[in-house]
Amino acid sequence: MTGAEIIVQVLADEKVETIFGYSGGAILPTFDAVFRFNDQHRRADGKSPIPLIVPANEQGAGFMAAGYARASGQVGVAMVTSGPGATNMVTPVRDSMADSVPMVVICGQVPTHAIGTDAFQEAPVAAIMGAVSKHVFLVTDAGRLEATLRTAFELARTGRPGPVVVDIPKDVQNYEGTFAGHGQLPLTGYRHRLQAVVENKLTDEACERFFTMLAESERPLIYAGGGVINANATRDMRHLASDYGIPVTTTLMALGASDTTHPLSLHMLGMHGTAFANYAVEDCDFLIAIGARFDDRVAGDPARFAPNAKNIAHFDVDVSEVSKVKSVNWHHVGVLKRDLADLLAFGKRIRFNKQFSKWHEHIAELKHKHAMNYDRDSELIQPYAVIEEINRLAGGEAIITTGVGQHQMWAAQYFDFKGPRLWLTSGSMGTMGFGLPAAIGAQFAQPSRLVIDIDGDGSMRMNIGELETATTYGLPVKVVVLNNYGDGMVRQWQKLYYKGRMSGSDKSLHRKDFVKAAQADGFEFATKLDRKENLPQTIKAFIEFDGPAFLEIIIDPDAGVYPMVGPGLSYDQMITGDWIESRVAPSDDQPGTSEMF
Amino acid sequence: MRHVISVLLQNEVGALTRMTGLFSSRGYNIDSLNVAPTDDPGVSRVTVVVSGSDAAIAQLNTQLAKLVDVLNIHDMTLGEHFERELVIVKLKINADGLTTITALAADFGADILDDSLDSFTIQLIGRIAEVDAFVDTASGIGKLQAVARGGSVAVSKGEVTLSSYAKHHRLTG
Numbered sequence: 001m002t003g004a005e006i007i008v009q010v011l012a013d014e015k016v017e018t019i020f021g022y023s024g025g026a027i028l029p030t031f032d033a034v035f036r037f038n039d040q041h042r043r044a045d046g047k048s049p050i051p052l053i054v055p056a057n058e059q060g061a062g063f064m065a066a067g068y069a070r071a072s073g074q075v076g077v078a079m080v081t082s083g084p085g086a087t088n089m090v091t092p093v094r095d096s097m098a099d100s101v102p103m104v105v106i107c108g109q110v111p112t113h114a115i116g117t118d119a120f121q122e123a124p125v126a127a128i129m130g131a132v133s134k135h136v137f138l139v140t141d142a143g144r145l146e147a148t149l150r151t152a153f154e155l156a157r158t159g160r161p162g163p164v165v166v167d168i169p170k171d172v173q174n175y176e177g178t179f180a181g182h183g184q185l186p187l188t189g190y191r192h193r194l195q196a197v198v199e200n201k202l203t204d205e206a207c208e209r210f211f212t213m214l215a216e217s218e219r220p221l222i223y224a225g226g227g228v229i230n231a232n233a234t235r236d237m238r239h240l241a242s243d244y245g246i247p248v249t250t251t252l253m254a255l256g257a258s259d260t261t262h263p264l265s266l267h268m269l270g271m272h273g274t275a276f277a278n279y280a281v282e283d284c285d286f287l288i289a290i291g292a293r294f295d296d297r298v299a300g301d302p303a304r305f306a307p308n309a310k311n312i313a314h315f316d317v318d319v320s321e322v323s324k325v326k327s328v329n330w331h332h333v334g335v336l337k338r339d340l341a342d343l344l345a346f347g348k349r350i351r352f353n354k355q356f357s358k359w360h361e362h363i364a365e366l367k368h369k370h371a372m373n374y375d376r377d378s379e380l381i382q383p384y385a386v387i388e389e390i391n392r393l394a395g396g397e398a399i400i401t402t403g404v405g406q407h408q409m410w411a412a413q414y415f416d417f418k419g420p421r422l423w424l425t426s427g428s429m430g431t432m433g434f435g436l437p438a439a440i441g442a443q444f445a446q447p448s449r450l451v452i453d454i455d456g457d458g459s460m461r462m463n464i465g466e467l468e469t470a471t472t473y474g475l476p477v478k479v480v481v482l483n484n485y486g487d488g489m490v491r492q493w494q495k496l497y498y499k500g501r502m503s504g505s506d507k508s509l510h511r512k513d514f515v516k517a518a519q520a521d522g523f524e525f526a527t528k529l530d531r532k533e534n535l536p537q538t539i540k541a542f543i544e545f546d547g548p549a550f551l552e553i554i555i556d557p558d559a560g561v562y563p564m565v566g567p568g569l570s571y572d573q574m575i576t577g578d579w580i581e582s583r584v585a586p587s588d589d590q591p592g593t594s595e596m597f
Numbered sequence: 598m599r600h601v602i603s604v605l606l607q608n609e610v611g612a613l614t615r616m617t618g619l620f621s622s623r624g625y626n627i628d629s630l631n632v633a634p635t636d637d638p639g640v641s642r643v644t645v646v647v648s649g650s651d652a653a654i655a656q657l658n659t660q661l662a663k664l665v666d667v668l669n670i671h672d673m674t675l676g677e678h679f680e681r682e683l684v685i686v687k688l689k690i691n692a693d694g695l696t697t698i699t700a701l702a703a704d705f706g707a708d709i710l711d712d713s714l715d716s717f718t719i720q721l722i723g724r725i726a727e728v729d730a731f732v733d734t735a736s737g738i739g740k741l742q743a744v745a746r747g748g749s750v751a752v753s754k755g756e757v758t759l760s761s762y763a764k765h766h767r768l769t770g
Contacts, residue, residue, distance in 0.1 A: 126611040131618050135665040138610045155665065189607065189668035200768040319766050320659035333768040 003145050004033035004173040007106065010149040011050060012037065013181075016077050018068060018444050020053045020061040024081025025121060027108030029173035031079070053444065053473065056465030058085050060437040062092025062105070063463070067441025069101050070424045071399055073232065075156045076441065079106045083121030086167070087128065091431060093163045094132035098428030099253060100230055102161035104152045105133075111171040112140060125167040134162030142175035144185070151185040159194050160318045161230055197317060200334045207346035209330055213311040214352070217286035219359045220246045223269065223298075226253030226427070227291015227317060227336065229420040236340035237290055243344060245356045247363050249277040251292050253427045256417030261396060264363065270298040272409040275370035275563045275580050278571045280363060281306050289314040291336060294325035295428065296567070302326045304570035315339060372413055373579040380556035381532050383407065383482050387414035389535055390452065390480070393543045398422065398450040401439040403459020404430045406488035409561040411454040433462025436479060440466060443475045450478070450543070457483040457507065457514070464517060470548045471522030478543060479523075479550045481514050484557045492560050497590065508557075518550035525549035566591040599628070600654045601680055601751045604643040604661060605635070605668040612666035616643065619660060625649060629682075631748035640668060644750050659766050677754035683747040684728045685710070688717045690739030698738045705731050716742060725749060 001009065007030050011019070023031045031052070038048035055061045058080045065076030076096075080089050086107040096103045107129075110119040126138040135155050137148050145168070152164040214220055228237045228250075234257050241248045241264060248258040249266040258265040266277035281287070287309040292298070293316070299305035302325050306312065313330040314322055322331045332339060374384040387410055394400075396416035401424045402408040408425055417423050424442055426434040439453035460481045470477050490505040518526035525545040529538045529552070542551045562577030566589065573589045576582040606612050613632060620627050629646040647654065658670050673680065690698055691714065702709055702719050705727065711718035717739065721731050732744055 127614055130611050130615040131622060136611065136615075140610060160663075187665060189605075190665045192668075193662060197768060203769070206769050318663070319768060320656065320663060322766075322770075324656055324659075331770050 001177065001179045002029065002033065002173065003142055003168070003175040003177070004029040005037075006146050006177070006179050007149060007168070007173070008033045008037045008050070009179055010146060010153075011077065012041075014075070014150070014153045016050055016075070018051055018053060019077050019079050020055060020064040020068070020441065021079030022054060022058045022061055022081065022085060024085050024108065026082035026110055026170045027079060027085070027106075027173075029170065030106065030108065030168070053440075053469070055437065055469050057463065058088035059091055059433070060440075060463055060466045060469065062089045062103075063095070063431075063434055063437035064441035064444070065103050065105070066092055066096050066101050067401060067424055067438030068445045069096075069103055069441075070438070071421050071442035072445035073421060074102075074445070075153055076101070076103045077106070078103065081108045081121065082110055082125070083123045085121075086125045087123050090128060090132060091429075093129060093165060095426050095429040095431045095434065096163040097132055097134060099426065100161050100226060101163065102156040103163040104149075104156050105129075105163060105165045106149075107165060107167045108173070109138070109167045109169040112169045113171070115169065125165065129165040129167070133165050136165040136167065138167045139169070139172050142172045142177060145172055145175070145177075146180060147183045147185050150183065151187065154184060155187075155190070159197065160227075197319075197333055198335055200332070202332055202334065202339045202342045202346075204346065206330070206332060207343055210313060210343060211347060211350065211352050213286055213313065213330065214244065215354060217311070218356065219284045219362070220244075220286040220288060220356065221280055221284035222246050222248040222288045222290060223251070223281070223292050224248055224254045224257045224290045225251045225292025227315075228254055228257040229291075231291060231317065231336035233291070233337040233340055234420045236337055236344070239344055240340055243347070244352070244354070245360060246288065247280060247359070249273070249280060251295075251298055251427075252412055252425060254292070255412060255415075255423040256420045259396075259418050260416045261418065264360070266363070266367070268412055271300065271565045271567070272413065272561050272563065273565075274372060274413065275574065275576050275582070276363075276366040278563065278565065278574055279366050279370060279583065282571050283308060283362065285310050287312045289328070290340075291316060293321045299325060300565055300568050301570040304572070307570075370576070370581050370583065374559075375579060378556060379532065381529070381535065381553060383410045383484075383555045383559050384414050385535065386480070386482065386539070386553055386555065387411055387454070389539045390454075390543065391415050393540065394450060394452065396422075398452055399424065399439070399442045399446060401425065401435045401442060401451070401453045403435040403455045403462070404432045405456045405459060405490075406484070406492065406559070406561050407454055407456040407459070407482045409489075410482075432459040435459055436463050436466045436470070439477045439479070440469055440473075440475055443477050451476075452478040452480065452543075454480050454482065456488060457481055457485065457512070458487045460514065461512070467518055467521040467523065467550070474547070476547050476549075478545075479518070479548075480542075481550075481552045482555050483514065483552055484555050484559065485510070486557070488557075488559075489561065496566070514552040515550070523548055523550040526551075528552045528554070530554040567597065568592055598651060598654075599646060599648050599674070601673040601678070601749055602645045602647065602654075602658065602661075603671045603673055603751060604645065605670075606641045606643050607666040607668060608634070608639050608641055609666050613641075613643070615664055615666065616661065619664065620645070620647065620657075623657060623660060625657060629746070629748040631750050644748065646749050655766070662766075671753065673751045673753055678751050679754060680725060680749050680751040681722055682725055682728045682749050683720065683722045684732060685718060685720045685743070685745045686732060686735050687711075687742040688719075688735060688739035689742055690714050690717050694738045698735065701731070701734055701738065707731065
């Protein structure tokens with residue numbers, strides 16, 4: 001077998017069903033091997049076993065693979081050429097690292113003898129990707145290609161998941177060798193540490209300490225993060241919540257871990273969390289962090305985060321997250337699904353029983369009194385109303401992807417999510433342009449599910465080339481552009497912190513015609529909505545359209561994202577805007593100038 | 598506080614770059630760095646000297662331990678250890694200086710590698726404070742031509758087999 005054939009065979013063995021890739025000189029042998037593999041293994045229905053999906057830009061391929069991985073829980077695979085192909089992939093790789101998304105990226109590289117000569121389309125991929133990925137391999141020994149590639153998949157999906165880059169020189173792809181069909185690299189240190197985590201079961205003593213804290217608590221709160229979804233531990237976390245009546249708030253990454261329509265679900269916490277979730281964090285006396293990392297959008301001021309919590313417990317798979325930001329009284333690093341099951345079994349054994357009915361009443365009151373709200377009588381189309389209308393039709397069952405900015409936060413706040421892997425957003429990196437390619441990747445992972453990209457006009461511009469990818473592959477993705485003629489979140493900060501100087505964020509004089517752009521890329525349904533009275537019927541027609549559909553909605557350009565906890569500030573300094581009731585006088589506190597990120 | 602961290606690193610393409618890159622990307626300066634193979638040619642021992650609060654360095658160590666190529670980490674500063682450094686100093690001296698520098702070398706137990714006045718070269722292996730003091734004094738005797746320090750190397754005292762990383766980052770607590 002050639003190196004290229006070995007690569008494709010390992011992909012097949014790893015049950016890869018889709019490759020997102022863009023060709024080029026240094027990856028040609030492997031693209032050719034994919035073609036031949038698909039030709040030789042064509043399925044009965046004529047389809048390719050490993051279809052190759054070609055984006056407009058390599059960044060698109062990366063976010064498609066990431067969207068695929070996020071929606072399915074499987075390792076996403078992207079394949080690009082050397083030099084610019086690989087450097088265009090840097091953003092999705094860093095994005096996936098920051099959000100712990102399992103991905104294997106295969107990069108062609110110039111032949112071994114040409115490495116370091118400033119060859120055509122050469123880039124130092126191992127050096128660049130090493131800084132942004134979970135791991136990078138430069139395969140210089142063709143005899144180790146097979147084991148390296150198999151190991152890349154193992155690395156991507158084990159422990160805290162992440163992207164792994166395999167840089168493969170063209171001569172290694174062309175090498176002739178035998179395919180062993182098994183074997184991995186030793187990775188002694190990694191495996192040793194992983195094994196320690198896997199073998200670290202919850203002891204009875206640890207369970208007892210946990211339940212003592214719960215027994216001493218009157219107001220316990222679960223703060224669930226993306227780790228719950230990555231660990232496929234949604235059901236177990238919900239059991240912990242429902243068996244003991246513990247309310248749940250989730251991070252941006254964990255939306256859907258808790259069914260947002262459940263009475264004890266508080267939706268999202270943090271900088272733009274719901275007021276009731278943030279008040280619950282202020283009021284709780286026992287905080288149970290599960291697969292969450294106290295990041296700066298959640299705990300802007302760590303010392304004043306959950307100020308009344310007498311105890312904080314933390315479950316994680318990554319020991320480096322324990323007490324990184326906020327010190328905790330109890331922690332456990334292990335396999336979350338198993339550990340939560342063991343904790344519940346212990347609770348049953350000791351017949352743990354405690355009623356938190358007063359706390360539940362308090363939660364219900366918070367949810368009622370400080371509910372999300374906006375100017376419902378405005379003549380302009382309010383973005384919140386758009387999300388509410390789409391949500392009515394989607395019913396918490398659709399996959400929602402987003403770009404980054406105000407529209408992302410509105411979607412996070414106003415959509416319901418009944419399950420995990422429905423909400424795909426660039427959380428930590430905050431990459432504009434994520435939404436459309438992620439939706440395409442998600443639609444490949446979940447062909448029968450409704451997939452909606454909620455985008456902003458700024459984010460849509462970033463990867464607008466991928467509109468064509470959606471129609472090329474006949475994907476029924478629904479693309480919404482909430483157009484407020486500019487970078488809304490930037491403008492919001494400029495209004496709050498820069499005396500309203502809209503430096504570089506106003507696009508009201510831009511001449512972009514989004515509908516024409518969508519039509520040019522083959523969208524048969526492409527409409528602009530600018531009249532409030534047409535909202536329900538337009539959205540209904542859009543969602544029900546059988547095929548790719550594009551909807552531009554002209555929204556109130558002054559609509560803001562509320563509540564808001566300023567950067568570096570604590571929850572008691574939260575501002576709730578004009579339409580959500582605040583329980584303290586609005587704060588005039590300004591964040592420190594260096595906190596403004 | 599100053600920390601001396603020993604890392605056993607698998608010899609892979611880019612492993613050292615990934616390791617040192619982690620220091621800069623997490624905002625730490627490396628004060629000294631020494632890298633050399635161990636008895637196993639596939640494994641290097643890296644000794645890094647870095648300054649920071651104990652908590653910050655503990656966090657840095659857990660981040661280092663996430664690098665796939667890292668086999669083991671030991672923060673020497675958390676226990677008793679031996680730390681030594683090699684330095685080679687080259688000076689241009691005059692005849693008067695010769696007596697002083699020879700006495701200094703004898704005093705510190707340094708070896709004279711080259712006794713020509715134009716390129717008087719001395720080597721010292723010692724504790725960091727000794728090396729600092731030696732370089733400081735020697736540079737006052739003649740015109741300093743070169744100072745080559747090898748960076749700290751260290752081993753823990755007594756029988757320490759458990760990595761301090763595992764000892765100080767308990768998986769349950």
